[in-house]
């Protein structure tokens with residue numbers, strides 16, 4: 001049997017999630033005694049196969065077609081479904097990214113396959129996979145088994161460690177008939193600057209209502225700049241119009257799991273914790289000693305964020321040179 | 322303009338989760354219309370108000386789900402269909418999508434709206450699975466919708482940005498926060514909703530067997546996550562506290 005991994009690229013660059021999913025695919029392939037096959041789809045992406053070789057896949061199949069220049073559900077689903085039908089793998093893995101979330105259920109429905117979304121762990125034991133997926137925004141953890149011949153899962157970003165491996169096999173071409181997509185991409189707008197994307201970031205600095213005004217985010221941004229961090233926000237700050245919804249962290253925003261999450265002027269409501277509770281290290285900065293954020297923070301600082309954050313920025317400047 | 326809107330009844334996002342026999346218990350939990358589905362219902366009603374037509378809300382659920390459907394009728398949807406069957410009780414996203422697709426296959430529609438995901442299982446599968454089963458195009462996680470002639474132009478969230486798509490109709494759209502501001506049902510709306518049609522159909526009514534909707538993903542067990550221990554609250558002068566924090570981050574947590 002084989003394990004198939006969908007290698008996600010956008011605009012000719014492999015996404016960080018791809019390295020994570022390929023690394024996990026390799027670990028599972030070793031555990032299950034399966035081979036690992038990676039499907040790379042896009043236009044002018046053949047060069048990326050070299051990069052993928054670092055992860056030791058037994059085969060890298062490249063679907064290189066001008067019709068795959070933009071991500072469209074119709075075109076990409078046709079390619080991934082055809083590749084799965086050709087390879088007949090036991091397991092198919094994608095990232096739980098915008099593309100993975102759109103593509104995986106579409107292909108799963110085409111193949112009548114079971115799919116567990118947003119896994120934080122995949123275990124192989126006694127010849128079967130167990131898929132671990134947080135439900136109720138992390139308030140409970142559910143383990144699933146999938147009973148279809150092809151089992152599918154999407155993996156949560158920033159959870160699975162990236163690991164390079166030797167022993168990469170061949171790079172082969174893959175082509176199939178690509179239907180004319182029924183959606184057309186008119187425009188893509190990427191958020192400017194070189195700030196990491198929220199779900200991929202190692203460090204996130206977030207601000208809440210406690211900032212008091214929209215300008216408060218300038219301070220959060222300064223902190224983020226020093227740490228190379230992404231900037232997030234609570235819903236209260238989004239509802240106040242201080243920040244766009246795409247930066248909201250929580251049950252009805254982004255679910256993130258960075259190494260370090262710094263919550264400034266955020267009370268720690270249950271819906272906010274749902275989005276960042278799986279962060280490896282949490283810092284809460286809040287003037288209210290009773291704030292709920294202190295019940296989850298590894299380190300808390302009780303005080304006015306307008307005093308604490310500038311001091312923190314100075315100290316970080318000092319140690320980071 | 323005929324619009325079908327798929328909704329799911331979910332736990333209130335404030336709900337405290339308890340586990341009973343390896344499953345999440347629904348005892349004493351307040352139930353709501355999944356917040357993202359409300360955006361879908363709102364958008365459907367607005368389109369109907371502008372262009373005329375009909376909004377049908379549909380759901381897979383149980384007796385309690387009628388309440389969620391009534392809520393949507395009170396918001397302004399015209400009628401509701403509930404698919405209810407013992408065989409769907411332990412269903413997964415595949416089960417729900419197969420049942421909904423079979424129901425919709427015999428309905429007329431120009432647009433199908435869903436929420437981008439349900440806040441309970443957070444799977445985000447049904448809209449895409451439904452689109453596939455009906456062989457329709459899909460646009461997920463949309464924050465704007467503009468109806469054109471035989472097509473719609475939508476903005477959808479992608480990682481780190483947005484994308485504008487032109488989508489051939491009919492199609493399935495899944496709604497994200499930002500699409501609109503959701504209304505509350507008015508008192509007359511609530512009164513009217515009581516008289517609106519709410520039809521309950523079984524799998525047999527749809528010509529489906531239990532086998533057709535047998536789940537592909539089965540829950541082995543649910544458990545509470547290990548509680549996160551409260552850590553240390555650092556006290557003292559700001560400069561000292563901050564110096565201590567940076568040291569801890571470097572030497573203890575090793576995250577910077």
Ligand SMILES: Cc1cc2nc3c(=O)[nH]c(=O)nc-3n(C[C@H](O)[C@H](O)[C@H](O)COP(=O)(O)OP(=O)(O)OC[C@H]3O[C@@H](n4cnc5c(N)ncnc54)[C@H](O)[C@@H]3O)c2cc1C
Nearest residue numbers: 208209210234235236250251252253265266267272287305
């Ligand atoms: C259906 C639903 C979905 C929701 N989804 C989300 C979600 O996805 N994400 C989310 O975040 N919320 C969500 N919420 C909202 C959530 O319940 C809270 O209202 C919200 O998280 C509060 O944001 P906040 O912590 O910024 O504001 P508040 O709760 O008002 O907290 C502000 C904090 O700042 C502190 N503060 C004030 N001034 C200072 C200062 N100078 N220095 C230091 N600290 C200061 C205060 O002590 C307080 O603790 C949702 C709610 C519902 C009903």
